[in-house]
Amino acid sequence: MKKIKDRVGYLFISPFFLVFFLFNAYPIFFTLYLSMTRYKGYGPKLFIGAENFMLIFKDPNVVDAFMNTIKIWGVNIVFQVFLALLLVMVFSDIKYKVKGLGFFRVIFYLPNLIAAATIALVFVKLLDKDYGVLNQFLFSIGWINESIGWLTKPILAQMSVSGIQTWMWFGNSFILFMASVQAVSKETYEAAAIDGAGRFQVLKNITLPSIKPILMYVMITGLIGGLQLFDIPFLITDGRGFPEGSLNTMIVYIYNMAFVYKNYGYASALSFALFILIMTFTVVFTVMTNRNEIREFLERRKVNKERKKKLMSSKGSANNE
């Protein structure tokens, strides 16, 4: 009776797995297959094995796209973490209590909600060389004499994208950091204050250690997100990745390779390579942060195995006698 009831479970999970296999898992294997073909996106597919993957290593644009991503991510993550840490210092100080954490969290998180496509175009307007609000403002306070091409000079364009990313994500990091600081008991901070610890000692010995795991998380997810950056560079540059390829990120390159240059097979190989790169980052990070749990799990398994072995051998010897 119980057995039949339990089989109802299959009914509950079957819609999920049906869609999962058809729309989630299958496309991954299909992309892998396409990556081993010479294919224009239409017409015949010619199976060529690993040739596309060999091509990746000879493609200088891949290195460029990767370096662009690292530059944009690097500048962004430094400012993002710096701002978030400053905010955490402000709101975790027990001597000077600053009010309104709830309000500030909401305001700082706001930029994270808007479609990246909209954000990209808003900033194209605001940072426009001739009509942009930023240049107009800098003119009017007399800081600049000629207009700055925020999005047309290669390095400036990269830095502008970093800035936009920082603007979008610092509030998110702040919320994450603040939550992990608040998980530390208030007494710890009070005890430190009574013992006469200075602000920087508190930062070094209490705040930073409590943030460390989530800091790693912010950096890794930021990198993974950065590797998949598409909307902002794509729309700022009308899909070309210019000026001088400085905003040519991996996905912009993959998109163009598939839909503009019509090398669908090679583009699939590129996306599969990126796929593996991101998986590697994720797995390494997961293993690193859950080191203790994994060690415990392995030890428990070892103990269990030994117990089983002993059981088996004692059974075996019992049989022999």
Place this chain on the structure above:
Amino acid sequence: MSNEIRQEIDFEELKRQNLRSAKARKRKKFIIFSIVYTFLAALVVISIIPFWIVIINATRDGMAISTQGITIFPGSSLMENYRILTDNVDIVRGFLNSLKIATLVTFLSGYFSALTAYGFHMYDFKGKNVLFGIILVFMMIPSQLAFLGYVKWMTQIGLMDTHAALIIPAVASIGTVFFLRAYISSALSKELIESARIDGAGELFIFHRIGLPLMAPGVATMSIFTFIGSWNNYLSARVILSSKANETLPMVISSLKALRIWHQNQGAIYLGFAISIVPIVIVFIFASKYLIENISAGAVKG
């Protein structure tokens, strides 16, 4: 005698010193608070000024924006801007398409994730752990990178350029199932379900009448994220949809840049941005508490 007088003078001096240091402390406190609040105010301005500019400029005419720069107060050209915008792009259709897709995605994702999580929690069937293991593994896999395979697969099964290709995958929302699976173990007791069974209720009936309502807060939290994610989605909509009639709001917005009015009627352009921003901000204002609590909870769990 002289000793006593000396002592009194000492007290006075001490009092003065105390007063002085209290004043100094007060001044220091004032300076620190000024610095801190100036810093916070600057960050608030940076965070919201692009929104402010968008919303104000949406009400001003293009000429005023080009010649006068930014202003603090709104103008009076909202209706005029709306007319220019709708003459050039079908933003209403984009809005309705996005609303339709995001609503259906949110509904499907919420309902089927709850159903799946409930199935995993309540029943002991063969292969349960293996199947859940698959979900765990795929949570780490960046499956959106398979979009090239997805596009060709949709072409083969005839779903290219349909909203269905963007909606159906919501039935298998891996992250939501994982979240609800953890949520359900604290929200739902097996005894309650057992007692309903004794009363002779059917399994699906029990799920709809008892399971789903008890999981509702968890489903609601995830639904906010799902809705915002779907509303903002650009890449997959761009590669799947091709006909004008099917375009989503981010696609309509992104097409503004190629228009003649991009430079000539900036007010209309800003109104377009505002139309895509305002609904999300409204959703957020109502849901911000749950959203931020949920993000925070994720941080503490690590």
